Amino acid sequence: MNYAIVTGASKGLGASAALRFISEGIPVITVSRNENTTLKQAAESAGISYTHYSCDLSSAQQVQSVFAQICDEVFVDAENVYVINNAGVIEPIDVAGELDAALVQSNIQVNLTAPILISNLLLQKAKNTDSSVVIANVTSGAGERPIQGWSIYCSTKAAVNMFTMTAGLELENSGSSSKVIAFSPGLMDTDMQVTIRSSSEEAFADVDTFRNYKESGNLRSPDTVAGALVKLVLAENLENGKVYKVNDLL
Template sequence: MKYAVITGASRGLGASAAQQLMSKGINVVSIARNESSSLKQEAVNAGAQYTHYSCDLTSTEQVQTVFNEIAAVVFKNAELVYLINNAGVIEPIETAGELEPSLIGKNVQINLTAPILISNLFLQKAKKAGIPAIIANVTSGAAERPIQGWSIYCSTKAAVNMFTMTAGLELEEAGSISKVIAFSPGIMDTDMQATIRSSSEEAFADVAAFRNYKETGSLRSPDTVAGALVKLIMDSSLENGKIYKVNDL
């Protein structure tokens, strides 16, 4: 029996990945603010087990409590556990000196602190159970270059990449059966893109380019990107700590 635990699974990339994994008979655990009714139906169609948990990823206490509960179930019954740390936020989109403090904290908690806490917990449980965990942290091209108005998003995604590379190195040196990678999905037609397009030019100088991506149909569908992600994590030749980019797959 295999499980896939996916944060932000109610829509976008997370929902598409969950649907595709269930179609392969993999049991899915969804973590999101709101449950997706379509995932429930997909589970019925695929004959896969589906469970939803609500969790406020900005709360360290909730993350520890909810994911300990999830880990107790999946590592008891599974032969392999996939973890996709997909949940993320782009806000605040604003220049330094104009950033909203509460949004800074929320971004850091959701984009960086939660994936580290969850990955740490799952690696502990996987080692104790003798079961491999395959962890994919969803990152961004923004991790590799500064983008005006995205200082916090760029920073948290860069930190996710460094955590991934370091954890991957440690797992290799320890001879672990678990692996951790990062996945950069490129630009997709998601709610995050809609948020970006609604920015002002003062806050985000490149907003016109992102509006043009939508107008010209240049955005990939979440289903297409999820297909690449699912194929990637199921590949036995995964390299620990590697940052995989959808454009290279």
């Protein structure tokens, strides 16, 4: 049996990826604070198994508890499990010295700690049950260069890339059939972009550039990017630990 697990599936890329898995006939488990009822209806119409778990990914305790339940459900008969660690937050957008401490902690937990904990648990369960998992950690070009006002977002995405590369190396060295990759989705028309465009110039020097992306129509739709992402994780020739970029896939 194959399964897909998608975090941050209430909207944006996560919702589009979950819908694409449904169209591929793969049972879907979504994890987010709020459920996307459109996904539930789509799964029912397609006759595909669908389960939603409510979880605050900024809580390590909730992440551990919820994913333990998911593992109990999935690894009874799982052969292949496809995981999209998509949930992410951009805030705080501000310069160092003006950062909100609570937002810093939440960003690190959602963007970095949660995908590491999820990956760790699923890889352990896959090993113990002779299953295979393919984990795609959604990253960003911001993990490869500094952007004023995005010090925490840049840092967490850089760390996600390094975790992915290291975990991929370890899986290769152990001869595991599981894969861990990262996926950089580029510029998308999502709520995160709305947050970015609402920033002040003092906090984010490049805010006008991002406003122009929207005005000039340079933001891809989440559906287009999700199509490339799901096609990627379902491919048989994935390179463990690689950071894939959407521009190379479309």
